[in-house]
Amino acid sequence: MTLPAPRLEVYPVELQVEVDEYLARLSFATDSATAGLEEAMRYSLLAGGKRIRPVLALATAEALGRPTADVMPLAAALELVHTYSLIHDDLPAMDDDELRRGRPTCHLAYGEDVAILAGDGLFAEALRLVVERQEGQPEHVLAALGRLVSAAGVEGMVGGQYLDVTATGELDGPALRRLHERKTGRLIGASVECVLLLRGMVEPATLGYDRFAVELGVLFQIVDDILDVTGDEQALGKPHGSDARHGRRTYVSVFGLERARELADESHRKARAALAEADGRTQTLERITDYILTRQR
Amino acid sequence: MTLPAPRLEVYPVELQVEVDEYLARLSFATDSATAGLEEAMRYSLLAGGKRIRPVLALATAEALGRPTADVMPLAAALELVHTYSLIHDDLPAMDDDELRRGRPTCHLAYGEDVAILAGDGLFAEALRLVVERQEGQPEHVLAALGRLVSAAGVEGMVGGQYLDVTATGELDGPALRRLHERKTGRLIGASVECVLLLRGMVEPATLGYDRFAVELGVLFQIVDDILDVTGDEQALGKPHGSDARHGRRTYVSVFGLERARELADESHRKARAALAEADGRTQTLERITDYILTRQR
Numbered sequence: 001m002t003l004p005a006p007r008l009e010v011y012p013v014e015l016q017v018e019v020d021e022y023l024a025r026l027s028f029a030t031d032s033a034t035a036g037l038e039e040a041m042r043y044s045l046l047a048g049g050k051r052i053r054p055v056l057a058l059a060t061a062e063a064l065g066r067p068t069a070d071v072m073p074l075a076a077a078l079e080l081v082h083t084y085s086l087i088h089d090d091l092p093a094m095d096d097d098e099l100r101r102g103r104p105t106c107h108l109a110y111g112e113d114v115a116i117l118a119g120d121g122l123f124a125e126a127l128r129l130v131v132e133r134q135e136g137q138p139e140h141v142l143a144a145l146g147r148l149v150s151a152a153g154v155e156g157m158v159g160g161q162y163l164d165v166t167a168t169g170e171l172d173g174p175a176l177r178r179l180h181e182r183k184t185g186r187l188i189g190a191s192v193e194c195v196l197l198l199r200g201m202v203e204p205a206t207l208g209y210d211r212f213a214v215e216l217g218v219l220f221q222i223v224d225d226i227l228d229v230t231g232d233e234q235a236l237g238k239p240h241g242s243d244a245r246h247g248r249r250t251y252v253s254v255f256g257l258e259r260a261r262e263l264a265d266e267s268h269r270k271a272r273a274a275l276a277e278a279d280g281r282t283q284t285l286e287r288i289t290d291y292i293l294t295r296q297r
Numbered sequence: 298m299t300l301p302a303p304r305l306e307v308y309p310v311e312l313q314v315e316v317d318e319y320l321a322r323l324s325f326a327t328d329s330a331t332a333g334l335e336e337a338m339r340y341s342l343l344a345g346g347k348r349i350r351p352v353l354a355l356a357t358a359e360a361l362g363r364p365t366a367d368v369m370p371l372a373a374a375l376e377l378v379h380t381y382s383l384i385h386d387d388l389p390a391m392d393d394d395e396l397r398r399g400r401p402t403c404h405l406a407y408g409e410d411v412a413i414l415a416g417d418g419l420f421a422e423a424l425r426l427v428v429e430r431q432e433g434q435p436e437h438v439l440a441a442l443g444r445l446v447s448a449a450g451v452e453g454m455v456g457g458q459y460l461d462v463t464a465t466g467e468l469d470g471p472a473l474r475r476l477h478e479r480k481t482g483r484l485i486g487a488s489v490e491c492v493l494l495l496r497g498m499v500e501p502a503t504l505g506y507d508r509f510a511v512e513l514g515v516l517f518q519i520v521d522d523i524l525d526v527t528g529d530e531q532a533l534g535k536p537h538g539s540d541a542r543h544g545r546r547t548y549v550s551v552f553g554l555e556r557a558r559e560l561a562d563e564s565h566r567k568a569r570a571a572l573a574e575a576d577g578r579t580q581t582l583e584r585i586t587d588y589i590l591t592r593q594r
Binding site for chain 1: 325326327328330331333334335338385388390391404408409410411413414416417418420421422424425428429434435436438439442443446447449450451452453455456458459460462463475
């Protein structure tokens with residue numbers, strides 16, 4: 001990739017570790033009768049990954065001068081919602097994937113019925129985490145919750161996945177962007193926006209962050225599509241070319257690899273420019289933006 | 298059934314009509330690209346049914362001397378959550394049911410992938426409805442939301458369904474009650490409790506209602522199990538004996554039909570007694586309790 005020579009290996013691992021430790025301590029029921037369900041939920045939740053959504057939330061708290069611990073329940077909830085979507089997307093009736101983060105997918109490990117319920121359970125428990133443990137003024141917690149469920153719903157993630165599984169024929173560039181904006185972009189964006197809402201921030205103070213959040217979602221998806229073609233299977237934890245195998249329209253299939261790389265660079269530049277206009281200590285958000293462009297998995 | 302001769306045909310149809318009208322007007326996305334997903338969601342949501350959960354919520358508002366319209370978003374959300382659970386429970390990997398409310402199940406009508414997403418979407422949109430449209434003090438709306446997601450999560454509905462799909466061998470009476478308490482009872486209970494929380498009520502003012510809510514959930518399930526054996530297929534909208542076909546443990550399979558009927562009567566009596574201790578104009582809640590005991594479908 002060309003342009004501003006983003007630094008490699010700049011990911012804020014210290015925040016990822018905070019998230020991992022918090023997630024590992026979560027439990028969802030007082031009754032051991034559903035221990036098997038909790039095991040399936042934790043199997044997928046604790047399979048690793050960069051925790052980009054919660055790390056973005058913590059980095060946004062940092063940018064606003066707040067301790068990261070202040071937003072941890074909300075940050076963790078974003079990862080629970082993301083994990084629920086992966087479990088359901090991997091199901092035989094959907095993408096029928098066998099590997100995720102280098103391990104058998106949830107339905108292969110625990111059966112399809114338990115996998116459906118593990119996804120359903122993670123979604124409910126994500127919201128419960130926010131309601132029961134997220135501190136903040138009630139109207140601000142409600143506003144953050146609203147953004148989270150909206151990003152997860154028909155106008156967001158679920159709608160995007162519907163567009164993905166039902167798409168037939170060619171998609172042009174704008175249609176592709178709309179699909180991914182809903183499927184992936186809205187939840188990435190919510191990872192930043194929910195924290196602003198939790199702090200009671202409203203426009204115009206949030207405008208720079210809002211533009212950043214939208215563009216970061218686009219950047220994330222373009223790089224994801226590139227890595228599906230060029231990435232290392234072992235590093236990715238899933239087989240190569242699975243997009244093509246599923247006949248999925250990607251930035252690479254629509255624009256070709258070279259143009260997709262240019263689009264990633266453009267998107268990275270826009271995200272950084274938006275961030276430069278946002279008030280606050282945005283250094284960690286900058287590092288995450290660079291990481292998302294240069295990541296190899 | 299014996300005892301206090303509960304009145305037949307006492308169901309508050311006027312509240313059911315209010316709910317149906319509100320549900321029919323709901324839409325979930327501004328973008329027509331996901332019209333097919335919305336259609337599948339509405340197909341299941343608008344398939345009829347007694348709307349017991351939202352009607353309970355409206356009747357609880359009435360008991361507290363509030364207009365029913367005040368709690369309609371919350372009431373509707375309960376039905377969306379219930380419908381989502383039916384769609385997922387009917388999936389081939391779960392109960393593999395073909396008929397629901399007299400029509401092909403969602404996955405037969407729209408495909409398994411769309412049905413999974415329709416369920417996921419209904420859950421997200423239920424919560425969005427409460428956050429965006431339910432009036433009330435923010436801390437009270439949050440408390441009601443907390444009860445709703447807790448009733449839907451691992452300690453509630455999802456956990457109960459897990460116990461149901463994974464149960465092997467015999468269940469004794471208490472284990473059966475625990476299963477149904479989570480699978481069905483918690484959401485029925487939440488239909489009453491969420492409205493109390495929304496009004497900012499706390500113990501001891503809620504104790505009578507709380508006991509009522511728990512017992513009503515039990516009553517509902519016992520009668521459901523009886524109807525699966527004795528009910529009219531056409532009225533039920535699903536084939537007879539589907540519990541036995543699935544090897545499901547029910548109040549009838551564990552206790553026999555006669556004892557199950559006695560248990561239903563006991564449960565009805567306890568629910569009515571709890572209600573008698575609750576402050577407020579509880580006449581409509583009494584009618585619903587009688588209806589649940591005497592219903593034929």
